[in-house]
Amino acid sequence: xxxxxxxxxxxxxxxxxxxxxxxxxxxxxxxxxxxxxxxxxxxxxxxxxxxxxxxxxxxxxxxxxxxxxxxxxxxxxxxxxxxxxxxxxxxxxxxxxxxxxxxxxxxxxxxxxxxxxxxxxxxxxxxxxxxxxxxxxxxxxxxxxxxxxxxxxxxxxxxxxxxxxxxxxxxxxxxxxxxxxxxxxxxxxxxxxxxxxxxxxxxxxxxxxxxxxxxxxxxxxxxxxxxxxxxxxxxxxxxxxxxxxxxxxxxxxxxxxxxxxxxxxxxxxxxxxxxxxxxxxxxxxxxxxxxxxxxxxxxxxxxxxxxxxxxxxxxxxxxxxxxxxxxxxxxxxxxxxxxxxxxxxxxxxxxxxxxxxxxxxxxxxxxxxxxxxxxxxxxxxxxxxxxxxxxx
Numbered sequence: 001x002x003x004x005x006x007x008x009x010x011x012x013x014x015x016x017x018x019x020x021x022x023x024x025x026x027x028x029x030x031x032x033x034x035x036x037x038x039x040x041x042x043x044x045x046x047x048x049x050x051x052x053x054x055x056x057x058x059x060x061x062x063x064x065x066x067x068x069x070x071x072x073x074x075x076x077x078x079x080x081x082x083x084x085x086x087x088x089x090x091x092x093x094x095x096x097x098x099x100x101x102x103x104x105x106x107x108x109x110x111x112x113x114x115x116x117x118x119x120x121x122x123x124x125x126x127x128x129x130x131x132x133x134x135x136x137x138x139x140x141x142x143x144x145x146x147x148x149x150x151x152x153x154x155x156x157x158x159x160x161x162x163x164x165x166x167x168x169x170x171x172x173x174x175x176x177x178x179x180x181x182x183x184x185x186x187x188x189x190x191x192x193x194x195x196x197x198x199x200x201x202x203x204x205x206x207x208x209x210x211x212x213x214x215x216x217x218x219x220x221x222x223x224x225x226x227x228x229x230x231x232x233x234x235x236x237x238x239x240x241x242x243x244x245x246x247x248x249x250x251x252x253x254x255x256x257x258x259x260x261x262x263x264x265x266x267x268x269x270x271x272x273x274x275x276x277x278x279x280x281x282x283x284x285x286x287x288x289x290x291x292x293x294x295x296x297x298x299x300x301x302x303x304x305x306x307x308x309x310x311x312x313x314x315x316x317x318x319x320x321x322x323x324x325x326x327x328x329x330x331x332x333x334x335x336x337x338x339x340x341x342x343x344x345x346x347x348x349x350x351x352x353x354x355x356x357x358x359x360x361x362x363x364x365x366x367x368x369x370x371x372x373x374x375x376x377x378x379x380x381x382x383x384x385x386x387x388x389x390x391x392x
Contacts, residue, residue, distance in 0.1 A: 018265030019142020025270040026277040026344065030371075033278035041278055058223065066275045067352055070268045072219055072233040077264050078167050079237025080257045085164060087242050099322040100158055103309040104165035107340055108133040110308025111300030118296035125293050128354040128366055130173045132300025132373065134346030137163035138269060140339050143378050150389045152327035159336055162309070170346050171234055178353040179227045186225035190232075193218040197239035204245045206252050211240055228353065269345060276348045279367040289368065297369030301341040302376050309337035331391065335384030341377025344370060 032041045050059040060068070086092060111132035119125040140159055144151050193214050200210065215236035223229035237253075244250040288294075313333060316322040324333065351366040 017142075017145075018269060019136075019138040019140070020145070021266060021270050022136075022138050022273050022344070023142065026273040026371075029274045029276075029278035030281075033280045034282060038278075038280060045275055045278075058220070063275055066272055067349065068223060068229045069219075070271060071349060072230045073260065074233070074264050074268050074272070075171070075230040076215070076233030076237050077257065077260045078164075078171075079234040080240065080253055080260070082164055082168065082234075083237055083240070083242065084253060084257065085161070095323075096157075096161065099313055099316065099325070100161035101165050102312045102316050102322065103158075103337070104162050104169060106308035106310075106312030107135065107162070107166065107305050107337070108169050108308070110311070111304030114300040114304040115296035118292040118299070122292065125291075125296075128293055128297070128351060130170075130177065131347050131351045131354060131366060131370065132297045132304060132343060133166075133173070134170050134343045134350060135163045135166045135305070135340045136342045136344040136346060136374070137167075138265065139342040139344050139374070139378065140381075143339060143342070143382050144385075146382065147385060147389060151385070152332075154325040154327045155332055155336055155385075158325055158328065158333075159339070162340065166340075167346070170350065171231065174228050174350070174353065175231055178350070182226045183224055186221045187227070189221035190218055190225060190227075193221070194235070197236070201239045201241055204241055206241065206244055206250070208240075208252055208256055211236065211252075272345065272348075276352065277344075277367065277371070279365055279371065284365075284368075288365070293366050294369030294372070297347070297366055298373035298376070301343050301347070301370070301373030302338075302380070305341035305343075305377065306334065306338040309340055310334050313337070329388055329391070331388035332385060335381050335388055337381075338377055338384055339381030341381065342374045343377075344374045347374070 029041075032038065045061065045063040047062045048059060049062050049065050050057055052058075112129045115129050115132055116126060119128070137160060140163065141156070144156060144159070197211065197214055197218075200214070205211075215232065218236060219229055219232040222232040240253045240256060242251060242253050244252065310333060313322070314330075317324055324330070328336075347370045348367065351370065355366060
């Protein structure tokens with residue numbers, strides 16, 4: 001087995017195990033939020049945490065430290081994976097880019113349109129149009145694991161590649177649509193960090209701590225600028241050297257990626273899920289369940305994802321602009337498309353940007369739609385893939 005294959009295998013195993021842990025922590029949060037421990041859960045998330053150096057300080061509730069700080073680490077890992085895939089991975093071959101790329105576009109457009117159909121007359125609710133546009137790779141691969149060794153590598157690579165493009169789309173959406181008032185001074189600090197990182201990259205500086213120090217400064221400046229701080233993680237990843245000029249066997253990027261995989265899969269994402277999935281079902285009315293926001297999200301994830309991904313892929317294959325991956329049937333493509341309706345982590349994250357961090361007191365809870373849509377998509381996609389693999 002080649003190094004590339006062994007890396008992909010270990011990556012998929014890690015992501016799958018992380019997806020299972022993600023599910024457990026999310027369920028734990030829901031149980032606690034609907035138990036006598038709920039006041040302690042809310043007190044834990046609202047605990048003020050302050051970091052101060054002289055007159056400069058950052059003072060946020062613990063929930064925002066998790067969403068702005070820990071998720072920046074997650075986005076940093078996403079950026080590292082993206083750069084590696086583009087340089088020497090599956091996405092370095094144009095033929096492997098087309099199908100998951102167009103699938104990701106369809107998988108973002110269709111859910112957003114379905115959501116807006118249900119919320120076009122409510123300006124506040126319409127802000128959540130991007131919530132069902134995301135795919136949770138950890139959860140999706142966790143479901144694939146339940147199907148065992150029968151799942152072809154081509155399906156796993158297609159799903160992983162599509163999720164990477166999906167993450168790129170989410171990054172662009174966050175940068176373009178979910179930023180607050182811009183601070184020019186803070187952005188100037190970010191602008192100073194960029195050429196420093198560029199020079200370090202060009203000179204093949206291999207010290208990971210040096211990059212992380214500049215990255216920390218850039219994260220703080222981005223946090224203060226009004227642009228969402230998690231984007232600093234993606235930008236930093238683009239400057240990490242892929243190779244060492246002096247040692248062909250050493251890659252700073254792969255080393256960092258290896259170090260962060262376990263941290264993100266088994267700490268960052270489970271903590272995020274625990275902090276954000278604790279939806280209280282006490283006093284939930286029928287009107288709240290069938291509000292345009294949760295309904296738009298649930299249908300966007302379940303209907304929009306499979307229609308958008310499968311529809312766009314079918315069109316490009318029929319036009320001979322792309323080809324169906326080996327060992328992948330039309331039915332398994334459809335099942336994989338449905339599985340992409342699991343939008344848990346990124347959907348919760350975008351939902352927090354659209355609604356919860358605005359301070360607006362809303363009569364709906366977008367998390368209800370995310371959980372329902374993701375759960376139905378996971379179950380439906382699992383059984384469709386199980387049938388398709390049995391036929392093959």
